Amino acid sequence: MLFYSFFKTLVGQSVTVELKNDLSVTGTLVSVDQFLNIKLDNIRVENEEDCPHMMSVKNCFIRGSVVRYVRLPVAAVDTALLQDAARRETQQSTTSGRAA
Amino acid sequence: MAVTNDGRVLVGLLKGFDQMINLVVSECVERVYAEDEGVEMVDLGLYFIRGDNVAVVGLVDKESDENIQFATVRAKPLSEVSY
Amino acid sequence: MADTLTATPAPAVPVPSTSVQEPLDLVRLSLDENIYVKLRGDRELRGKLHAFDQHLNMVLGDVEENVTTVELNAESQEEVVRTTTRKIDMLFVRGDGVILVSPPARAV
Numbered sequence: 001m002l003f004y005s006f007f008k009t010l011v012g013q014s015v016t017v018e019l020k021n022d023l024s025v026t027g028t029l030v031s032v033d034q035f036l037n038i039k040l041d042n043i044r045v046e047n048e049e050d051c052p053h054m055m056s057v058k059n060c061f062i063r064g065s066v067v068r069y070v071r072l073p074v075a076a077v078d079t080a081l082l083q084d085a086a087r088r089e090t091q092q093s094t095t096s097g098r099a100a
Numbered sequence: 101m102a103v104t105n106d107g108r109v110l111v112g113l114l115k116g117f118d119q120m121i122n123l124v125v126s127e128c129v130e131r132v133y134a135e136d137e138g139v140e141m142v143d144l145g146l147y148f149i150r151g152d153n154v155a156v157v158g159l160v161d162k163e164s165d166e167n168i169q170f171a172t173v174r175a176k177p178l179s180e181v182s183y
Numbered sequence: 184m185a186d187t188l189t190a191t192p193a194p195a196v197p198v199p200s201t202s203v204q205e206p207l208d209l210v211r212l213s214l215d216e217n218i219y220v221k222l223r224g225d226r227e228l229r230g231k232l233h234a235f236d237q238h239l240n241m242v243l244g245d246v247e248e249n250v251t252t253v254e255l256n257a258e259s260q261e262e263v264v265r266t267t268t269r270k271i272d273m274l275f276v277r278g279d280g281v282i283l284v285s286p287p288a289r290a291v
Contacts (some may be wrong), residue, residue, distance in 0.1 A: 095248075
């Protein structure tokens, strides 16, 4: 749930999604869901000459499971907040795991 | 337009979808890209695509799509998705 | 056997956050440190760990990515191993590609 919340804070930012089929798509993050499926607007494919396949596509949905990386704008990421959240989340999941 | 996990490009009218991203596409056409010839269009008719195999779904801008000279487009087929 | 396993008493006092009780604790202790990550597809990352979850999805900062590719030289039939490196300021990594995570002490 941490990264779902994290990506929600990045809505409106420009990101580059690198897929497991080596396609890289840059666009404005429109929305994200719990599976980390991603919707992008005003997309541009890196390596346009090699990849004309998406030339006429302006916005797209990317299945979360085919994502390898998402390159993010540094300015939009609060690293301190992120680290705190990660600590809290793991603490939570381990204690609840022991209780169960 | 949908890109499948094996790298195929399918274009058609999206008639329906669900939570698992299963797709129903009518007037579906596969666009086969090759380096040594233009894009081959293969008519497939009404297609159901299982969500597991879907990598990308995109809205095609009709106007710019009609301006593409597909016979002259040369490109490697997209790679398959490998985990 | 199963009984003895499930009967392990939960610690009465909360485990201090510095101890390593389970594998992910090791990753937690690497937060804000430079780590090494080995990924599927002969990819390696070095960068500062900002966040992770139970799937090993991660956010890394100041990342250096190394991709190793093997190409067959058409003439000599020799395999040429090539490493391409690139830098990425801020990167989300999906956990399903992660093979191993190494904490700072062993990161070169």
